[in-house]
Amino acid sequence: MNNLAIRITHILILSTSCVFLSGCQKTYTYTISGIVKDATDGKPLQDVEVDLNGYHSHMGGVHFPIKTDALGHFQFDWKVSDGEFHGPTDMPKWVLNLKKNGYADESVDISTKREPSQASTPVSIIVVVQLRPE
Structure with a gap:
């Protein structure tokens, strides 16, 4: 077998391996939404910074932190690979952190x-959070 034939064979083997490996991974979409209110009067809080797991950057398709709107509402879609569910602790740990001056x-x-049982159906997580004035 000449060198060109050997290289083509190796490329075909690598290409086939990549297709099989990447075909095993699923991506799930989570829609995370919520309302943030003042704990004393129940009014919605605007411009509350919301991040996930302390990331102040791009993660899972979202640029963090995001901010609540005038009605105290926030929402984002977050993409998660199935690999997150098969780590050392099996289930991932996700924490929303909320901050506002005062x-x-x-x-x-x-x-x-x-x-999730299906990758095609988004999963909704809805929270209502009350922040206490300092």
């Missing part, structure tokens, strides 16, 4: 209890 910081555990 209020105590709040963290909310939004960890899931199981891997």
Whole structure:
């Protein structure tokens, strides 16, 4: 076999391996939404910074932190690979961190209890958070 034939064979083997390996991975979409209110009067809080697991960057298709709107609402879609469900602790740990000047910081555990059954259906996680004035 000449060198060209050997190289083509190796490229075909590598290409085939990549197709089989990448075909095994699923991506799940989570829609995470919520409302943030003042704990004393129940009014919605605007411009609350929301991040996930302390990331102040791009993660899972989202640029963190995001901010609540005038009605205290936030929402983002977050892409998660199935590899997150098969790590050393099996289930991933997800925490929303919320911050606003004049209020105590709040963290909310939004960890899931199981891997979704279908990759085609988004999973909704909805939270209502009350921040206490400092």
